[in-house]
Amino acid sequence: QSVLTQPPSVSAAPGQKVTISCSGSSSNVGKNYVSWYHQVPGTAPKLLIYDNDERPSGIPDRFSGSKSGTSATLGIAELQTGDEADYYCGTWDSSLSAVVFGGGTKLTVL
């Protein structure tokens, strides 16, 4: 069981926007930066968002992040079939003294 809670799956049509939630607690999401990762099955994860809402260079602005209290959200606009992947949130847990991840959300672009 993951420390951070994500929906197992989300889906939307091409061109639409989807959001993926990441719920934690005051010891993790509530007090530390959240990152988001994108993983195509069989390949390594890739950093999409850091510091809650910042994009590394090369990540298009269709991807956005936000945080409020003990929850964080990843938004993906103008969905493309190439966005189909698993998405993970991650953060530091100050009680566990460990990096923790959500269980992952599988995005299907219908």
Added chain:
Amino acid sequence: QVLLVQSEAEIKKPGASVKVSCKASGYTFINYGFNWVRQAPGQGLEWMGWISSYNGYTHFAQKFQDRVTLTTDASTRTAYMELRSLRPDDTAVYYCAREFRDMDQVGFWGQGTLVSVSS
């Protein structure tokens, strides 16, 4: 650009040890530490620990602190993860991942190394 290249897949017997390497390029090695993360087949990501490339300081997830050794070699720009007393449920893809800025955020990932444990 940051590039992390890991060693090839390994097959081990229960009770054995495995050592995975991760060769880095594209940045100043000692400025950033390494996280190690594993992913069992069909499962999510599990953080194992972190090592400073500057001074070798390590920090582990409680689950792994007795079985994992992390090291770095600045002369070869390589990080290593050794896991001892392997069990079948250690079968997973093991990733090295350079910290983005500090140990709390994983930035750049290696391609992964599959470690299979079976008798």
